[in-house]
Amino acid sequence: MEKVKISNNVYIPMPMTILGTKVNGNDNYMAVGWICRINANPPMLAMGIGTHHYSLEGIMENKEFSINFPGESILKQTDYVGLFSGAKTDKSTIFNSFDGSLKNAPLIKECGLNLACTLVESIKLPTNTLIIGEIKEAYCNSEFVKSNTILYKEMLAFFLTMPDNNYWSFGEPIGKAWSIGKELIIN
Numbered sequence: 558m559e560k561v562k563i564s565n566n567v568y569i570p571m572p573m574t575i576l577g578t579k580v581n582g583n584d585n586y587m588a589v590g591w592i593c594r595i596n597a598n599p600p601m602l603a604m605g606i607g608t609h610h611y612s613l614e615g616i617m618e619n620k621e622f623s624i625n626f627p628g629e630s631i632l633k634q635t636d637y638v639g640l641f642s643g644a645k646t647d648k649s650t651i652f653n654s655f656d657g658s659l660k661n662a663p664l665i666k667e668c669g670l671n672l673a674c675t676l677v678e679s680i681k682l683p684t685n686t687l688i689i690g691e692i693k694e695a696y697c698n699s700e701f702v703k704s705n706t707i708l709y710k711e712m713l714a715f716f717l718t719m720p721d722n723n724y725w726s727f728g729e730p731i732g733k734a735w736s737i738g739k740e741l742i743i744n
């Protein structure tokens with residue numbers, strides 16, 4: 558097998574989400590792919606937000622935000638809120654929102670899964686700000702939850718790869734995690 562050395566500017570596959578914030582009293586939405594779960598208990602996630610993004614003002618001001626998982630039916634709207642800044646374009650009417658108990662974390666009705674988060678910590682990196690949030694409340698469309706498992710494939714959740722900038726849908730499951738590896742145990 559031949560290996561080629563490639564640029565260190567590598568992006569890994571990402572789930573596509575939409576960040577919801579309240580900025581200067583108005584709902585704002587922003588496409589976010591640089592996000593992952595980072596703590597087991599309490600449940601925490603982290604994301605890298607460009608330091609000049611309008612959404613960041615809302616997070617710092619209110620210490621609350623939402624993370625929403627769109628389905629393929631709102632692919633264009635998801636992309637749109639990643640193309641234009643709330644600083645110049647009012648994005649508040651792109652989606653319908655509902656409130657959980659956090660009043661500065663607008664949750665998107667059109668998204669199958671909604672997480673209401675509080676800010677735990679923010680760390681300034683060279684170009685982005687690492688936002689660590691605690692998931693305080695989660696809402697899911699009833700048809701997309703079964704035995705406490707979220708049905709992401711049925712939700713038509715999608716992924717992002719860069720720098721080809723493609724959105725990808727779910728494929729088929731190929732094995733059970735924390736299980737299939739046991740088949741290599743000898744005896």
Ligand SMILES: Cc1cc2nc3c(=O)[nH]c(=O)nc-3n(C[C@H](O)[C@H](O)[C@H](O)COP(=O)(O)O)c2cc1C
Nearest residue numbers: 587588589590591606607610611612639641642643
């Ligand atoms: C597919 C996609 C994914 C994106 N992911 C991120 C991200 O994870 N972090 C980030 O800072 N910007 C990301 N962006 C860029 C912001 O969504 C974009 O700059 C947006 O206009 C910022 O909105 P705001 O200024 O209203 O906060 C992404 C854009 C797209 C199209």
